[in-house]
Amino acid sequence: MLASAQAAALSYTLLDGLQERQEQASSTFVQVRLEHLGATADVSNEVKQRGLRVSVDALEQAVGVFAIAEALVELGPQTFADLPDKLNDLGARLHARTPFDVLEVLSRQFAERAPPTPPPEIQEKLHAIPVREALKQVIPMVDAMVASCPIAELEADAIALGLETVGHRCRRSWEWLRALVRRHEVGFDARVRVAGAAFADGRLSIGEAAMMLGMSRMDVAAWLEELGFHRTPEKITLTDAQRAAALAKLRQEREARGGSPPGMDQEQVERDVVASMRIEGVDARPGRPLRS
Numbered sequence: 001m002l003a004s005a006q007a008a009a010l011s012y013t014l015l016d017g018l019q020e021r022q023e024q025a026s027s028t029f030v031q032v033r034l035e036h037l038g039a040t041a042d043v044s045n046e047v048k049q050r051g052l053r054v055s056v057d058a059l060e061q062a063v064g065v066f067a068i069a070e071a072l073v074e075l076g077p078q079t080f081a082d083l084p085d086k087l088n089d090l091g092a093r094l095h096a097r098t099p100f101d102v103l104e105v106l107s108r109q110f111a112e113r114a115p116p117t118p119p120p121e122i123q124e125k126l127h128a129i130p131v132r133e134a135l136k137q138v139i140p141m142v143d144a145m146v147a148s149c150p151i152a153e154l155e156a157d158a159i160a161l162g163l164e165t166v167g168h169r170c171r172r173s174w175e176w177l178r179a180l181v182r183r184h185e186v187g188f189d190a191r192v193r194v195a196g197a198a199f200a201d202g203r204l205s206i207g208e209a210a211m212m213l214g215m216s217r218m219d220v221a222a223w224l225e226e227l228g229f230h231r232t233p234e235k236i237t238l239t240d241a242q243r244a245a246a247l248a249k250l251r252q253e254r255e256a257r258g259g260s261p262p263g264m265d266q267e268q269v270e271r272d273v274v275a276s277m278r279i280e281g282v283d284a285r286p287g288r289p290l291r292s
Helices: 004-008 010-036 045-075 080-097 102-112 120-127 131-148 151-160 164-183 190-200 206-213 217-226 240-256 266-279
Strands: none
Touching (some): 010 131, 010 151, 045 080, 045 102, 045 131, 045 151, 045 164, 080 102, 164 190, 190 206
């Protein structure tokens, strides 16, 4: 878990310290694209591995920092100075919204290379920056990173080097960042963010989300998933009480039918049979012998 001192330094990392790694990643992205276009000389496996490492570190750090910024907007602190007081709530929120343990990743990266500590007067100004304003400032950076990242080429290099796990880590981070950009586009319906967050937290059913957004259950489930709003296994798993209630309801319905199958509309059944047989090239009209 991030220590309070590290969390307090996150505003600097978000608004300034992250820029160095992103610039390094951008240079790597260009090199990878040129390599796959055949515009450069053959690149050694060692160079490719280094490029994958730079890419996955930059993508995962971006997910971590931007996920924290987005979660803080939802949790309510006005500035980054309030971040240490929100760490417990923040950890639970990030676990439900990100494809990996971003706090663990950031802690590891901070341990390997601690973010620079700005002078006290600069740090005070950075901590006073409104969280919402900071998120608005970084969205263009995320958009540029998603657009410039040669994700297919990175995956191809990872497969060729037997580093499929690294390629997968790049892909999941890239897709999360792309979803972040989409749900913060100008003109995006704020109701979707509200419904998506409530659905991911288990506070809104898929049926209620569909009603709220005026969409079918299937469409709204697919759309929320594409936007990065999904439930963790812990949210999906039924509690003992919920399981007992569902089984009791099934038992009550079965006993009410006296063991008979559920009631069916005989006319609807006949129409379905006729339609199915016609699709299969069979004449199923009443009074006619069945023939192909």
